Amino acid sequence: MWWAPVQRILKWALLATSEGGDPASLSLPCDGNHETHICALAARKGFSEIKSLTEKPAFVCTNCGRVALSEQNLCKPFVLDKISTGIPPLS
Numbered sequence: 001m002w003w004a005p006v007q008r009i010l011k012w013a014l015l016a017t018s019e020g021g022d023p024a025s026l027s028l029p030c031d032g033n034h035e036t037h038i039c040a041l042a043a044r045k046g047f048s049e050i051k052s053l054t055e056k057p058a059f060v061c062t063n064c065g066r067v068a069l070s071e072q073n074l075c076k077p078f079v080l081d082k083i084s085t086g087i088p089p090l091s
Contacts, residue, residue: 031075037073037074038053038073041053041073042066055069058070059074059078060077060083061075062077063075067080
């Protein structure tokens with residue numbers, strides 16, 4: 001169900017803020033090689049590379065909400081097409 005990744009992010013943020021922390025400071029489990037993930041690239045200020053990896057996103061990270069064309073560039077990828085906005089398409 002599309003709601004599960006959103007619930008995970010909300011629980012993570014709630015936990016961080018309830019303990020007086022910043023959600024961005026929490027470390028969540030990561031799948032794959034973290035050095036190729038957008039969050040790691042952002043930490044290294046690899047913004048030109050990030051731009052090319054995010055121009056046509058197909059996946060969203062359920063840890064941080066970042067998007068990417070390839071699931072290999074996210075810690076916990078989830079297919080964007082599976083997320084419903086609830087807004088009907090334009091005819």
